[in-house]
Amino acid sequence: MKPVDTFGQSIVLRGSAQKRRRIGPARLCEGGGPPNLRRFLLLAVVGLACLAVVSDAFAVDKERLIRLKAAFIFNIIGYVRWPESAQDNITVGILGEDPVAVPLRAISKKRMVKGKRMEVKVFPEASGIGPCNILFVSAPHVAALDSLGVQLESSHVLLIGDTDGLAGKGVAVNFVVVKERLRFEVSLQALKRAGLVVGAKMLNLSILVDEKDSQ
């Protein structure tokens, strides 16, 4: 005896299949799942509410920090408006051999931003800086900004750094670690000098730094 076409699929029932089935309906007891498990979970939830405030200090993970900086740079691009440009790419330059280049290159291969390709260029020395929309200045090359900062800003380059106090010295965006989280400082004066407009949402999330304070 062969019923067919149940549930959109053919089934064939013969003796071997029936061996596993009792004749006549039967039911297991109600209530799926072990009751002790559920009670335990309820107690655990209450306990968690008490323990959740306990927190140990965390050591900074440098590799995660690098990836985060790259992700921040990628995200920040979405909030910045440059003067009209016919370029198809958004170029992120890195001054110095900084490890942030690695995740930035990975991002440029798999993501586009604002409908444009992202291009990553590393400039080993300040003298070799080429055209770019963003320049990440690694710590060893901060001093070069003294001579090149004005020139870069006039080219509408968004300067980004990760050295303490850099926003107060004229860099538009500077990464800092505050309470185990990566934050970014923003200098409105630096943005204005570079002729760049930044979205209000990003400014609301930033730490605004007044350049006068650092002098």
Added chain:
Amino acid sequence: MGRWKFAAVIALVFMSLGLTQTHGDELDAFLDMSLTDLLNVPVVTASKRLQTLMEAPSAISIISRDDILQSSANTIPELLQYVVGMDGYTKTHTDQDVAARGLAYDETPKMLILVNSQPINVVVYGGVQWPTLPLAKQDIDRIEVVRGPSSAMYGADAQAGVVNIITLPAFERKSSASISYGERGTQTYQIGFAHPLNEDFAVAIRGRFTRTEKKGDAETPAAIQAAPNYGIKDWADIYAMTYRLDYKRGDTEFNSEGGISSDEEGYNASAGDRSIDLSSKRTIYLNNRAKFPVGRGEVGIRLGVRDLWQENKRWSNGGYVFKYELRKSQGIDVDLQYTLSPLANQNIIFGGNASRFVGSRDIANTPPYIYDESDNLWSIYAQDQVAFADRRILLTLSGRYDKWSSLDGEFTPRATLNLDLHKKKANLRLMAGSSFRRPSFDESHYFVRFPGGWLKGSQIDATTEVGTLVPGEKPDPEKLTAYEVGLRLHPDARTYVDFEVFQNTIKRNLGLIVYHNAPDELNIGITNIGDRIKLSGVEIELKHDLSKDTRAFLNYTYQRGKIKDASSIEEKWLGAPQAKLSGGISYAGTITADARFRYVGGVTYPEVDFEPVDDYWTVDLAVSKFSGEYLHAKLSATNALDKARYEYPIYTQIRRKLSVDLRYLF
């Protein structure tokens, strides 16, 4: 539901990175975050790029975009067959199934399949019409596979696990045209356009025609009569169109995605049956999502729709027999979710869902039988992850309550403890939880007469051939309780190893019961039967980067089970391969090459009284290269050595499929 259960759900007010922790690569996870999210990421001591996998509360595997594009797989089930712990089969070219941990071969599949969190399981019976999904491989970013009970976050149908297909945003897609041609008339033609309208808004559309194999010459009644020994003829012509819109400004995102497919297919069985089915199907899915910051967290809203219509016509021994129809299988889902990290060591998700399901079948009985049913669902869920001791201990608790208008409510909890054993290079995971599967409309309301008998759904009244009334009754959801132990090792940046041991117990199993059986009479039905199914197994997965261009993987799955009925008679569970070994190597340099093998052993299907499927192994190969910047060529061979096999008895025999694919980007 008792008050204590409701209180437990409300008490679960913390959010987890559970969803985002499913990203395989930490950088990818960061890129998917908003600026607000990034500000909440703790800069803590962590291992390298697989940190999120190491701490994931579930057994999870990620199929990356590279895997999807480089492998020779033509369909998503073919990709999933290489994932550790996953079983799958091809019955016909449009009838494929996948499930996790020994639950693949039952009447109703037990995996929840999502496209960007939108369920696409067919409402009426719970399976997925995989090849007719209007989804192109080029538009998929990654596939996340969670093995194990997942109802605590995803509700019903996530009994054995979840597959979430994440598609590329329109900003990331490229315009392209492609042609693929292969053995036995396999063809695919597609064209897609993707265009960012401005900095914040992008659109993409794609149209595709796929022929799985050349139409058999026995698809007409006359040919059936004339062909004495025709074997399996199995073909499908599928037309599909998809679209995607994306809007993103700052932390606010909106996207709308959808597709429609129309399918004509034919199947002729041999083995003495001499029957032929011709089917027409139409599949639609829509998914709209928005995400925006609120307070210290983020709100996500989703509205999705799925719809399938199907009509089958059958001929047998040259004569037209009948037509039957899946008239309606529709679901509409609304989700609302809030995510936040209130403390440095804590992440919380909580949310709610409302759904409506409609199903209708016209079954070829005499007289015809039609059912037309609907049901509503509402649910609330929460997940909390808390870290202790410098993130060496992670505790994740989740729970969900689902209530249908036609059935009792169901509460499912899950708890996971992750312990860092050695400087983020070894992570021990202990999990206990439950999940469930709601009886489908078919399981409750189906009724078909055949010569000398009938098969009925659980809620149907019927009388046996000897005059006994079998009353209908409301079925209970099928409940699964699981315990898992996992050990993940990440000894260096290039190596990842995962050992998993699991035990699943299913109670209130929905299955077939025989009410009356005589030589020419058979009355059977679906109900909660007195069976307890116990499944256990081991999964081992190894991934290693041999060089910056070359990756390799190897995985082994062993599973076994027992089924015990109410009278304590115990038998071996016949429902999944006992062992599976898979491996592969991929090279992505000037050319891209992908080679994989898979061995599957010890498969028997409980509902089919034929010999077990023979143990089989297969080798799948693909080579591709860019010529210039815009032209891409690929040569693929699935079952390259042409070792013919059945993955499901008497249906389609899987042979080699050699194909060439040319794609032009513009």
